[in-house]
Amino acid sequence: MDISSTGLRVLQQIAESGSFTAAAARLGYTQSAVSRQAVSLERSAGATLFDRRPDGVRLTPAGLTLLRHARTILDCLAAAESDLTGGAPRTEVVRLGLFLSAGAVILPAALTRLTDTDPQITVTTTEGTTPSLIRALRAGSIDLAVLSSRPPHRPLDSESPRLHVETAVDTELVLAASSTGKFAGRGTVHVDELVDAAWIAAPSSGSEPLLGVWPGLPGRPRVVHRARDWLTKLRLVAVDFGVTTVPSRLAPVLPPGVSLVRVEGAPPEVRRVLVARLPGRPAPAITAVTRAIISTV
Secondary structure, three states, X not given: XXXXXXXXXXXXXXXXXXXXXXXXXXXXXXXXXXXXXHHHHHHHHOOOOEEEEOOEEEEOHHHHHHHHHHHHHHHHHXXXXXHHOOOOOOOEEEEEEEOOOHHHHHHHHHHHHHHHHOOOEEEEEEEOOHHHHHHHXXXXXXXEEEEEEOOOOOOOOOOOOOOEEEEEEEEXXXXXXXXXXXXXXXXXXXXXHHXXXXXXXXXXXXXXXXXXXXXXXOOOOEEEEEOOOHHHHHHHHHOOOOEEEEEHHHHHHOOOOEEEEEEEOOOOOEEXXXXXXXXOOOOHHHHHHHHHHHHHO
């Protein structure tokens, strides 16, 4: 096969982003250039690598096979470039992905522990939704991911081989409300009292539910503000412009004016924090970062 490194990078980005258009934006190419690279890859491989669907692009089994080799080849090229330029890293780098609320509590504690136990390891981080981080893992753009799972905790994706997954902690979902608002001074609220509540939620997509609204709430929730940033959501809660849901582990970093309230009259909502990586024997640095995360949650 005559496949260029550019073609392999295009393959990796398509696998991670799930579309030709998004891959082009990340690489700084035009969409047509990415499409041409995809066609050229398939011609060189002699196989269909991309399953083109109305809702995006997924790799075929042949595409996933090539992706596994692409990760190795691109890592080797990066190492060769570093050696040739005299910039061989003195530290081990682990690329870590985290779901949107994990950084506030999990990341500082884990990095602090690593500084003490494994100072030769450098961790770089990126935030994303659980579905996008799973794609990034499969594409080789990150080495490790902190993900969120809700009951019944099914496999994270349908690809084979399965990702290696470890449970870090289970945490209860609770309501974040203003300390001076309707639920001030209360430790619990009945789910029926939330039917007409004003909600502050993260925008939803086809691959994830609306984040910030109590799951299974009867009727259509009244969402008054939409924001992905946790600080924005909690600041709006503090000044009583709505309520939102948060994992109870966020209690140590709540801004002033926000109280956590448990919800009664509905089944407990438990969120599981997972640490995932590709299957196989991990590098020692990845094992060390995994250990630091699990030991600090």
